[in-house]
Amino acid sequence: METMNERMRELERRSREAFDSSVEALPAATRRHLARARAEALAGLRRGRPQWSAGWIPAGAAAAAALVGVMLWQGARQGELPEEPSLTAFEDLDLVAGAEELDMFEEDGEFYAWAAEQASGDAG
């Protein structure tokens, strides 16, 4: 009789194989797009463009997030919001609550704190 552990290992193996096959079967157009994206990223390295301002937060982002939070809350109460396929209601609120990440993707403060802690630990 198969144990739960064995079933999980089988799930891991079969799903990984399916994923690997799908990667191998990527359409040529997608592969070309990714190759172009890579070339552009490396071209940026050669140009040495200035970094984005890491601390920049778009004006009004916090207010916008608050507004959307109200919209979500009211919509959820009235059952009016279209459903997302992969997000729960709690995640919805969590997603819009982070105003600092509304307009750009920055590593979050927790990550920086962790990194700084690692660095200081290494130095000391």
Place this chain on the structure above:
Amino acid sequence: MPLVDLTCSATLPALAAAAGGGRSAREAAVDSERALERFLAGIERRAYRIAQLALRDHAEAQDAVQDAMIRLVRNYAGHPPEQWRPLFYRILRNRITDSQRRRKVRNAVMAWWAAGVTEDEASDPLVSAVDPGGGPDAVLEGEELLARIEQALAGLSSRQREAFLLRNFEGMDVAQTAVAMGCSEGSVKTHYFRALQALQEVLGEWKR
């Protein structure tokens, strides 16, 4: 290994200086760029599929991977190569979250102004879920299986889904996954185990 100097903006001269040694700065810079090229070439397709599974949208997944590449090169090229993969997926994860947030904001605004009238033009997850195109039976079987798994993944919490995608599909170890997800190794183990449990429950007798 600790991550340091996270705010540095990498340029070829900076990379060359970091490489140092007896070689010329130009040689060191070229070597660094080649290493990055190899890294990105080796990771881009899997990263795209992971982004596609998370976002369920082809174009958004491509954009997310491209942005992650640009950001990794711009800010972390000077870091040791063994740090690139968790950093890359950390950036990609944030970018995916950002896309989900933007999508949620769009939907919320539309619901607000349209008084609950939803748009039919929203992307159909079933259309974008699996790449089109023919192939040998084994591949088709794999795609069909992956489509079922994708559907099951959509029912997980975002943290469980991330843990499963990074650990099982990308093959990252617990420590790397913890960096990519920005949480403790214990949390990674918990999320991953719960993801497996949930998938097993949802997929049931799929394996036969």
